[in-house]
Amino acid sequence: MNKFYLSSLLAVLVLALIAWVGAPALPWLFGIVVPYLAVLCFVVGVSRRVMGWSRSAVPFAIPTTGGQQKSFDWIKSNKIDNPSTKFAVVIRMALEILTFRSLFRNTRMRMTPEGRLAYNMEIFLWAGALAFHYAFLTTLIRHMRFFLEPVPWCIQLIENVDSFFRVEISYNPIQFGLPGIYMSGLVLLGAVIFLFLRRVLLSKVRYISLASDYFPLFLIMGIAFTGILMRYFNKVDLIAIKELTMNLVTFKALLSFKVPAGISPLFFIHLLFVSTLLAYFPFSKLMHMGGVFLSPTRNMTANTREVRHVNPWNYPVKVHTYAAYENEFREKMFEAGLPLEIMPEDSTAEEGKE
Amino acid sequence: MSDKKWIILGLLIFMVLFLSPFLYNVLIKAGKAAPMAELVLTPKAKAAKECVMPTPYMRTEHMQLLDEWRLKVVRGAQRDFTNAQGKTFEMSLTNTCLDCHSNKAEFCDRCHNYASVRPYCWDCHLDNPQGEMK
Numbered sequence: 023m024n025k026f027y028l029s030s031l032l033a034v035l036v037l038a039l040i041a042w043v044g045a046p047a048l049p050w051l052f053g054i055v056v057p058y059l060a061v062l063c064f065v066v067g068v069s070r071r072v073m074g075w076s077r078s079a080v081p082f083a084i085p086t087t088g089g090q091q092k093s094f095d096w097i098k099s100n101k102i103d104n105p106s107t108k109f110a111v112v113i114r115m116a117l118e119i120l121t122f123r124s125l126f127r128n129t130r131m132r133m134t135p136e137g138r139l140a141y142n143m144e145i146f147l148w149a150g151a152l153a154f155h156y157a158f159l160t161t162l163i164r165h166m167r168f169f170l171e172p173v174p175w176c177i178q179l180i181e182n183v184d185s186f187f188r189v190e191i192s193y194n195p196i197q198f199g200l201p202g203i204y205m206s207g208l209v210l211l212g213a214v215i216f217l218f219l220r221r222v223l224l225s226k227v228r229y230i231s232l233a234s235d236y237f238p239l240f241l242i243m244g245i246a247f248t249g250i251l252m253r254y255f256n257k258v259d260l261i262a263i264k265e266l267t268m269n270l271v272t273f274k275a276l277l278s279f280k281v282p283a284g285i286s287p288l289f290f291i292h293l294l295f296v297s298t299l300l301a302y303f304p305f306s307k308l309m310h311m312g313g314v315f316l317s318p319t320r321n322m323t324a325n326t327r328e329v330r331h332v333n334p335w336n337y338p339v340k341v342h343t344y345a346a347y348e349n350e351f352r353e354k355m356f357e358a359g360l361p362l363e364i365m366p367e368d369s370t371a372e373e374g375k376e
Numbered sequence: 377m378s379d380k381k382w383i384i385l386g387l388l389i390f391m392v393l394f395l396s397p398f399l400y401n402v403l404i405k406a407g408k409a410a411p412m413a414e415l416v417l418t419p420k421a422k423a424a425k426e427c428v429m430p431t432p433y434m435r436t437e438h439m440q441l442l443d444e445w446r447l448k449v450v451r452g453a454q455r456d457f458t459n460a461q462g463k464t465f466e467m468s469l470t471n472t473c474l475d476c477h478s479n480k481a482e483f484c485d486r487c488h489n490y491a492s493v494r495p496y497c498w499d500c501h502l503d504n505p506q507g508e509m510k
Binding site for chain 1: 383390401447
């Protein structure tokens, strides 16, 4: 038992309970006010965080390198892992953002039976993260059908590809999969459960996990779970829900403050979870969505031997160079017999030339 | 700093994408978003007052019911469905459902299009058997 994941689980369950009890009594609050506030919080919060980052200085050139830096022509350099041009940096960033290469490099240290230290490739975090993020993206995109009318062909295309596998279980009374099964929803739930179990079962990962790591996992688990429940098991009135969502995106909901009747409380739990996620987003680790673009270890050009990186924090220090020092004290230094770079007669001769 | 303009540009692109449903509906559609799907009941359906099951059930579970019917007819050779009121119906999309709801375009399709659902009923079934016979 661990207070971090128990408190997170408890928080998510309390949220579900609040929506379950509150939504039938105050549908306008949970259906209109809370989602609007959550979106506002997300937009303002994310903008403020990113603008704050944009103002922060980059004191040092700290690109991490995974290969040979560009030097002599006859030394083969790694163009992408040690990028010396902006174009290579763009490629490196794109690979990082789209394929999570730094997670792919995850290793696990262990002792071999012979007593030697070995680093093994450990790709399960990478595989889980890839499944999770792309399933989430697909789920997000196909939810656009609730916010656009008519539903554009590109959204329908994604829906068709997502429901490509037609799995139907129909034994009386067990029925499953008649609204076509969306792979993304199931993969999302599976991946988020995997990432949670990884955190709980691996002692080293559990040691560094806090409530702020577990809470988003439970929240997303709740979102995926209620979504799957609504689609396949405890079906909801989709038309009433789309009427509400369309009213929200066209701001008609602000005029009437009316939520269509007949929406199951399950939907309000789903909606409160999503609203919580949006509102919580700017203040949490989830900001890695914006942060990944701004990580200096990835997005800086590794040309530290070609270009001098000037720390913007550097105070404009007044310097007194040795040449100026010698100019000032040449006569005295000469009289004291100290070694000089330019002898007094030479310096006057040079001054005369100029 | 020179990076600042790229960060602002990126943030702007993200926010436009994130708010695209709002922007699309308010600016491009200018509030003319298609209204909610309205079902048209044929006089026969109106006269019957209630479907084989209560309306809220039919609204959310009709696909399940049809799946069950198909299983019972195709695998079990059962043809009769008796509801809670004791009324018996033939388990048939073409003969029972489409008998009352003969207006597929104004009944089935309205909601399915609105919710972007593409049922595969019509891969096999005629959508308007009476119309076909005329």
